[in-house]
Amino acid sequence: MKTSYSTTAALFHPRPRAGKAARHLLICLLLIFLLYPLAVLLLASFSDGGVIGSPGGLTLENYRAGWQGDGGSGFGRYFVNSSLISLASIVGTLLSCSLAAYTFARIDFPGRRVLFALMIGTLLLPKQVTVVPQYVMFNTLGMVDTYWPLTITHYFAVDAFYTFLMVQFIRGISPSLDEAARIDGCGHFGIFFRIIVPLSFPALATTAAFCFIHSWNDFLGPLLYLNDPGSFTVPLGLRQFMDSTGNSNTGGLLAMSVLSLVPLIAFFAVAQRLITEGISTTGLK
Amino acid sequence: MKVRAIRIAAAAAAVVLSTGLLASCGSSDPEPSSVSADDVAGNIRFSWWGSESRNARTNAVIDLFQKKFPVKVEGEPVDYLKYFERLNVQAAGGNMPCVTQMLTFGLNDYASKDLFLDLSDSKLLDLSTVDKGVVDSLRADDGALYMAPYGIAPSVIAYNTAMADKYGIDIPGNSMTWGEFFSWMRQAQQKLPKGVFAMDFPYNTPVEVITYLGSRGPVFTAGKPAFRAEDLAGWFSTWHELMDEGVVLPAERITDYTGSHEDSAMAAGVAFASARPANALGAIANGLKSHGLAPDVGYTLLPVADDGKATDLLPINGLSIPKSCDNVASAMAFINFWINDASANEAFAADNGAPTVAAYRGKLQDAPETGASTKDMIKVASEVVDRGSLAVDLPPKFQTTFLDAYRRVAISAFTGATSAEAAAEEIISRMR
Structure with missing residues (x-):
């Protein structure tokens, strides 16, 4: 009987080593599946004319031609432009959204719940609805063909998602720390900068990461607001390689696409620990 | 006091915005027939679709124009698929470039909304050099011409x-x-x-x-x-x-x-x-x-x-001038240069359709540096123009x-x- 029980148990509970190996195999297969497009992109970027298996073989010419860019600007300029816009957007978002989040999480003022609900409601508003009115407004203010429309909005806490993310995090910080600071003579700004900001580092890093990805990849905003090719961002620069009505530079496009991924991967690699901590502590899925 | 100050600031912002909008809506349309060569100066924006090679050729034409006229042309290139997406928003915002590239299929979508100037009667734009059939195929029911044709792409x-x-x-x-x-x-x-x-x-x-x-x-x-x-x-x-x-x-x-x-x-x-x-x-x-x-x-x-x-x-690429343009004279001069100047036609090398001026089609056809596919295109355009195109009145x-x-x-x-x-x-x- 005992032997029989052990056999049954072994059937239902396979040896841990075998299970682990199966799990690893599954994860490896999934990883190959996920990395396949990136591997194709990478290989094609080194192939003559961007066509894998082309008679020209492997070459660095795509990177050389792509880096030269369009109209003498050079693709490096697009990287600088994208970096400036992303940096300005991150600074604005962190400042404004964290302050707004502190207000919603810690200050009890009349209409707080209604305003919070309204802010969350803006998440449901499709971006296309606001495109034309926003363009009209920035055009009237003479800001078209400048970086202002792409950065200034971030200084007014208009990104409800980031504010919500930080509200969730700040609510998890014990209010007794605020009370202790208040007893020591801190006002709201003192509490915010001395208590909340240092303890919210993971949430701030997560917000910065999402903001960076969004700014770096944004296509519609720069398409509408940037006219001068010298001020183009990386996504607009990539688009310059393609035209459905004429000749395209597919090799250059693929090579610069690979390079455009480098800052995103580097940012994630550096801030990985903080980002995962921030995601796990804000209830973000 | 604070609430009052905020209300005043909000009201002022609303007034500034609405004044600007009303000002842009209420301005009278410029008259192409009243502009003269003396008015050709200042800045104009020019948008077109294309990729690297066409951008380089377009920029070469812009450089030639700027050497000849005291006008600064600000180029706004974008690829074809995104061109109209951007133009639609610019049109809604009253901010289309002074020289806007257009094509036969999309022309009436914009012209029917009264966004473009009639180019038929202008001292600075000579279209008598262009094939008559090509020009006539673009005319609206009332005879108005909202696009100056420069490239035929049958x-x-x-x-x-x-x-x-x-x-x-x-x-x-x-x-x-x-x-x-x-x-x-x-x-x-x-x-x-x-x-x-x-x-x-x-x-x-x-x-x-x-x-x-x-x-x-x-x-x-x-x-x-x-x-x-x-x-x-x-x-x-x-x-x-x-x-x-x-x-x-x-x-x-x-x-x-x-x-x-x-x-x-x-x-x-x-x-x-x-x-x-x-x-x-x-x-x-x-x-x-x-x-x-x-x-x-x-x-x-x-x-x-x-x-x-x-x-x-006959699909035709052309150039239009929006009514919101504040420098019509320079826009007219630029379009005229684009269509009628020999050096401009040589520099652009029929990159977006065969020239609408028959003489330049012949010049490019004879030039040894013109590529074989461009020569084919020019030959096709001449053959199609000669055999008579369908003057379709495309609807708005x-x-x-x-x-x-x-x-x-x-x-x-x-x-x-x-x-x-x-x-x-x-x-x-x-x-x-």
Whole structure:
């Protein structure tokens, strides 16, 4: 009987080593599946004319031609432009959204719940609805063909998602720390900068990461607001390689696409620990 | 006090914004006939579609213009697929560039909203040099001209010359009828190896379908569809039959090839022939080359009506001036330079269609540095202009109703998922 029980148990509970190996195999297969497009992109970027298996073989010419860019600007300029816009957007978002989040999480003022609900409601508003009115407004203010429309909005806490993310995090910080600071003579700004900001580092890093990805990849905003090719961002620069009505530079496009991924991967690699901590502590899925 | 201050600031902001908007709405339209050469100065914006090579040529023309005139031209290039997305928002914001590139299909969408100036009567823009038939084909019902034509890009049936030679496919002359064309495709398929199709689907542009409908009667009258539903249904059912017979690329493979000429089924060596604009012959040759195939592309003109009458719809690229432009004189001078200056035509090298001035077509045709595909395109343009194009009065919203509906419905009808009659009715009802 005992032997029989052990056999049954072994059937239902396979040896841990075998299970682990199966799990690893599954994860490896999934990883190959996920990395396949990136591997194709990478290989094609080194192939003559961007066509894998082309008679020209492997070459660095795509990177050389792509880096030269369009109209003498050079693709490096697009990287600088994208970096400036992303940096300005991150600074604005962190400042404004964290302050707004502190207000919603810690200050009890009349209409707080209604305003919070309204802010969350803006998440449901499709971006296309606001495109034309926003363009009209920035055009009237003479800001078209400048970086202002792409950065200034971030200084007014208009990104409800980031504010919500930080509200969730700040609510998890014990209010007794605020009370202790208040007893020591801190006002709201003192509490915010001395208590909340240092303890919210993971949430701030997560917000910065999402903001960076969004700014770096944004296509519609720069398409509408940037006219001068010298001020183009990386996504607009990539688009310059393609035209459905004429000749395209597919090799250059693929090579610069690979390079455009480098800052995103580097940012994630550096801030990985903080980002995962921030995601796990804000209830973000 | 604080609440009051906030209210005042908000009210002031609202007044500033609304004043600006009203000012832009209420300004009177500039008069092209009243501008003079003395007014040519200052800055203008110029937007066009294209990629690196066209941008370089356009910038070369801009440089030539700036050397000759005290005008700074701010170029705004973007690729074709995103061009109209941006232009629509600019139009809504009253901020279209002073010189706006336009094409036949989209012209009435903007002109019908009263966004462009009538260029017929201008001292600074000489269109007497341009083929009269080309100019007249662009005129609105009231005779107004909202676009100055600079590049003609008629469609042709492009074919793979190497395949024609290898498999012994005879090439018909320029006067084949639509019935002869469909027979030719069936005969070609019998000679082609497995995996290569005689044609790909003509769903991307409206040129072929309108040329076909034109061969059977009027297409549009007074901005309304005048073609017969059964003719459009016949077009769909013919292509459906060809697909069933394995003569055209199967539906499930359409998405393997993007809309660009370089990545088309023909450029990949999967289709023997394809209906394409003549200015795409070079791009198809480049595509064939990148696939390791011989970059030899031939062409024959679009089929004609049974009575031999040519009914080509002539796609024309041109330049328009929005009513919101604050420097009409410089915009006019720039367009005139673009169309009529010899050095400008030489620098642009017919990159977006054959020149509309016959003399420059001849010059480029004779120039040794002109590429073979450009020479082909110029020859096609001259042949099509000479044989008479179809002066189709494209209705307002042509691009946003007929063209969008056609692209959406065509694949469904070609594959038989929607009946040919239902597809035709859907397009007609959408236009109504």
